[in-house]
Amino acid sequence: DGGITQSPKYLFRKEGQNVTLSCEQNLNHDAMYWYRQDPGQGLRLIYYSQIVNDFQKGDIAEGYSVSREKKESFPLTVTSAQKNPTAFYLCASIRSRQGASAEAFFGQGTRLTVV
């Protein structure tokens, strides 16, 4: 079955560490997105990529970095510069050719906790 796989499901980070969250899709979608979810705040866009080897900052990119070396993969690194990284992180993809009406498909999320 096609879909988006995020790993790990739970991740614990010590203060000052960088951690990388994995996102892999086999939907053949061009566009991929990372969102951060905090209680009572909905989802906020961190980074997005519409084609391989290109990505753009979203609304809350500070303290995060991404890469897009393959169409299927869009890993997110939470750096030590992110002051409040504890959150639920969701990866999504969209089929580009469908335009703005295209629905987003989501992974199951990674819950990151700073210990």
Added chain:
Amino acid sequence: AQSVTQLGSHVSVSEGALVLLRCNYSSSVPPYLFWYVQYPNQGLQLLLKYTSAATLVKGINGFEAEFKKSETSFHLTKPSAHMSDAAEYFCAVSDDTGRRALTFGSGTRLQVQP
């Protein structure tokens, strides 16, 4: 910039009662609107979407939503709540800046009482 506002962070209904979750949008262009559902520690699943083809949109699990331009609303309804409907619901609007990302409301947690 486009935005959505969800009125009521928590809604509680009895099993079998009407479900009404409210969403108002702000957009300078005709919007594409979506409702997603999220179960605890899960990703989001699309319930339905409005793309201007019809103002009354039917989705999965018996949910539907009506687009009302005059009220800038896209409220989600279900005639009879089921225990399995307990979840968090998000209204979203498609970004008009070329990013094609979604801008989400803050969510409404639906509780269904037996």
